[in-house]
Amino acid sequence: MNPALAGVALAVVVGAVVAGSARNARSAILGLVAVLLFGPFLADPTAQPLGLAARIVGAILAGYLLWIAARGSGVWTGGSRLGWPTELLVAAAAAAVGYGSHGLGAPPLGPALAQAAGFALAALSITPIANGRDIVRVGTGLLLLASGAILVRTALGGTPEPLEQVVTAGMIAALGGALAVLAVTARAEGVDFKLAAERSARPRRAPDAHPIDARPIDAR
Amino acid sequence: MSLAVYLAVTLGFAALALATRSRTPLSTAIGLAGLLAATIAAFALNPAELVTIGQAGLAGSAYAQLFLVLGSLVGLGLAVSGLATGSRRDAPMVTLATLGIAGLTLTLTDPRAAVVAATAGGLFGVWLTLASGEDRTGATLGIRELRAVVVAGTMAIAATAWIGRDLTQLAAQPVVFGLAYLAFALAVAVRFGAIPFHFWAARLTDAAPETALPIITVLAPASLAIVGLAWTDSSIAPLLVDLEAERMVVLAVAIASIVLAALAALVQDDLEHVVGYSIIGDAGVVLLAMAVLGPAGWAPARIWILVFIVTRSAFAAWAGGIRAVFRTGRIDDLRGWVIRSPILAVAFGLVVAAGIGLPGLVAFEARASLVSLALDGPIATLVLVGTFAPLTYYARLLAVGLGRPARPPDPATDWRPRLQRPDLTSPVAWLRSTWDLNRAFSAAVIAAMLGVLALATSVGAFGGPDAAAGTPAILEGPSESFAPPPFTSAEPSFQLVPIPTR
Numbered sequence: 084m085n086p087a088l089a090g091v092a093l094a095v096v097v098g099a100v101v102a103g104s105a106r107n108a109r110s111a112i113l114g115l116v117a118v119l120l121f122g123p124f125l126a127d128p129t130a131q132p133l134g135l136a137a138r139i140v141g142a143i144l145a146g147y148l149l150w151i152a153a154r155g156s157g158v159w160t161g162g163s164r165l166g167w168p169t170e171l172l173v174a175a176a177a178a179a180v181g182y183g184s185h186g187l188g189a190p191p192l193g194p195a196l197a198q199a200a201g202f203a204l205a206a207l208s209i210t211p212i213a214n215g216r217d218i219v220r221v222g223t224g225l226l227l228l229a230s231g232a233i234l235v236r237t238a239l240g241g242t243p244e245p246l247e248q249v250v251t252a253g254m255i256a257a258l259g260g261a262l263a264v265l266a267v268t269a270r271a272e273g274v275d276f277k278l279a280a281e282r283s284a285r286p287r288r289a290p291d292a293h294p295i296d297a298r299p300i301d302a303r
Numbered sequence: 304m305s306l307a308v309y310l311a312v313t314l315g316f317a318a319l320a321l322a323t324r325s326r327t328p329l330s331t332a333i334g335l336a337g338l339l340a341a342t343i344a345a346f347a348l349n350p351a352e353l354v355t356i357g358q359a360g361l362a363g364s365a366y367a368q369l370f371l372v373l374g375s376l377v378g379l380g381l382a383v384s385g386l387a388t389g390s391r392r393d394a395p396m397v398t399l400a401t402l403g404i405a406g407l408t409l410t411l412t413d414p415r416a417a418v419v420a421a422t423a424g425g426l427f428g429v430w431l432t433l434a435s436g437e438d439r440t441g442a443t444l445g446i447r448e449l450r451a452v453v454v455a456g457t458m459a460i461a462a463t464a465w466i467g468r469d470l471t472q473l474a475a476q477p478v479v480f481g482l483a484y485l486a487f488a489l490a491v492a493v494r495f496g497a498i499p500f501h502f503w504a505a506r507l508t509d510a511a512p513e514t515a516l517p518i519i520t521v522l523a524p525a526s527l528a529i530v531g532l533a534w535t536d537s538s539i540a541p542l543l544v545d546l547e548a549e550r551m552v553v554l555a556v557a558i559a560s561i562v563l564a565a566l567a568a569l570v571q572d573d574l575e576h577v578v579g580y581s582i583i584g585d586a587g588v589v590l591l592a593m594a595v596l597g598p599a600g601w602a603p604a605r606i607w608i609l610v611f612i613v614t615r616s617a618f619a620a621w622a623g624g625i626r627a628v629f630r631t632g633r634i635d636d637l638r639g640w641v642i643r644s645p646i647l648a649v650a651f652g653l654v655v656a657a658g659i660g661l662p663g664l665v666a667f668e669a670r671a672s673l674v675s676l677a678l679d680g681p682i683a684t685l686v687l688v689g690t691f692a693p694l695t696y697y698a699r700l701l702a703v704g705l706g707r708p709a710r711p712p713d714p715a716t717d718w719r720p721r722l723q724r725p726d727l728t729s730p731v732a733w734l735r736s737t738w739d740l741n742r743a744f745s746a747a748v749i750a751a752m753l754g755v756l757a758l759a760t761s762v763g764a765f766g767g768p769d770a771a772a773g774t775p776a777i778l779e780g781p782s783e784s785f786a787p788p789p790f791t792s793a794e795p796s797f798q799l800v801p802i803p804t805r
Contacts, residue, residue, distance in 0.1 A: 189469070229453055235464060236460055236464035240468050246359040254420070
């Protein structure tokens with residue numbers, strides 16, 4: 084096992100545990116940034132400089148946009164209800180499964196540690212995605228899931244080409260930007276990122292840019 | 304070079320529109336100018352262009368060009384219709400970004416990169432869920448859409464990664480091919496909001512204006528579906544593996560979407576939900592194509608996707624036009640719409656003719672081919688009949704339109720064009736007031752124009768059948784285009800990969 088790669092994998096998983104369990108929104112975002120920054124280095128051979136640079140820029144952009152959305156003190160997100168030790172154990176178990184099943188039935192072209200970290204990230208993403216009650220919590224799960232899928236892709240297919248790395252960087256930045264826009268919008272009605280309660284009635288549809296007249300268009 | 308120009312135009316104007324978002328008129332003008340420039344750039348695309356970057360690259364094709372030309376045209380039409388009928392201020396920006404990323408998705412030669420691009424293309428739709436005064440509700444709808452896009456993208460990334468390598472030394476059962484195929488097919492289903500994955504799409508319909516819906520639920524997922532078809536035909540179909548169980552799951556989702564979405568559209572009481580479910584129903588035919596698993600389905604599936612994009616966009620523009628005339632989307636309040644707006648009646652007829660088609664039309668034949676290729680026996684006949692289910696909600700809308708109008712006409716929303724005496728002392732104010740007076744007329748004319756475009760696509764104009772049957776140019780070197788080779792006979796032309804038996 085390559086010790087440097089093991090260190091990078093550990094950093095990715097620890098970042099994911101922090102992102103999935105922290106209740107302070109900015110701590111969660113810092114964990115996410117660690118995942119996004121270290122993830123591209125979890126490849127053997129190391130990605131070409133162009134692709135690596137693109138991934139780093141994409142990660143920083145996504146993290147920065149989310150950081151802006153969580154501006155202010157005492158901005159909270161859901162965090163893990165079971166606590167970080169449980170999240171760490173879940174990640175460790177999933178990483179063991181990923182490491183042990185490296186290649187998923189056929190000769191792999193990438194490192195086993197990438198698959199281990201990818202499985203850990205995917206396992207940690209399940210609860211926030213399925214049960215998250217606020218934008219940052221669900222968004223954290225989505226970024227972990229996307230990063231995990233990319234790591235598994237690296238483990239199976241080898242180091243991505245620079246063009247694919249650029250496209251991936253764009254996707255990560257766009258996902259971070261979309262989450263930041265949603266988070267800022269949710270905070271416009273309060274200080275937190277909570278999702279709106281389910282309503283039985285359908286919301287009124289009001290075009291915001293070019294109203295035909297001052298009346299609501301659909302006066303139901 | 305022409306590909307780079309198209310990407311630069313679409314993504315550049317989208318970035319500019321986003322940067323000027325706080326100044327709505329300027330941002331809208333930039334967005335519209337960008338859509339116009341994108342249309343011109345799409346016409347100028349070189350179908351034989353190859354761009355090599357490292358060991359991967361971009362490869363143009365006549366189909367990608369036609370997709371982008373039609374996408375740019377309907378995007379422009381929907382943006383102008385949205386101006387007239389009321390839409391989100393970010394709609395032109397989102398349309399441009401979606402088109403640019405669709406261009407990237409359709410031309411990338413590596414499916415593993417293409418699915419990442421297709422996922423990125425779906426992320427911009429969240430801007431269309433946000434409306435002033437509905438902050439938290441809009442954000443909630445947006446995160447649900449984002450969840451569908453990312454989960455679907457992850458499934459597609461995993462599927463392409465699993466199969467995208469040398470599998471001659473496969474140690475596991477060949478069931479992995481079935482799982483990978485199922486994952487990608489369900490990813491496409493989730494992106495379209497196919498039944499039973501339709502909850503996010505139904506909620507989205509509550510918030511997004513009609514004219515913005517096709518951008519999120521048609522145009523962006525269509526590029527993933529095209530990648531999925533190409534990947535399935537080149538990576539899964541040539542393998543001699545029994546995938547009947549997985550096919551059954553995909554077929555079940557497709558048939559449920561075709562039939563149940565039409566029923567759902569029939570019982571809705573507002574137009575936006577009729578539009579939303581009509582999209583899901585037509586997407587069911589795309590999923591049928593995913594279940595064909597053979598090169599014979601390649602051309603009909605891609606023809607249907609083109610018709611699907613243009614027809615559903617025209618239907619959405621028609622619904623927007625109706626809202627501009629009646630100031631409501633409630634179907635019960637639309638009695639007499641045929642009389643109140645003859646232009647919209649023409650547009651409606653064109654949409655029905657394009658969407659349902661007649662024997663001999665390319666769209667009709669493509670849909671019938673997909674049903675017969677995916678299914679056998681009586682069930683094929685039943686499903687073919689089911690594809691005509693949209694006639695039920697079209698008939699309901701027509702019956703309402705032919706009814707006696709519920710209230711006297713509103714002069715402010717008259718369907719005819721109206722001109723004011725030009726005021727040379729204040730031309731901007733004159734233009735603005737003239738535009739305001741003609742919103743209903745403008746929306747109706749755009750719906751009719753998109754209806755003509757839909758019918759032309761359905762007939763097979765613009766070289767659609769030839770483009771759909773073709774394949775992109777192949778890059779030289781280790782990275783090969785993942786599209787299947789040209790299909791010229793009834794026999795599969797793929798090289799079969801030996802699968803070790805246990």
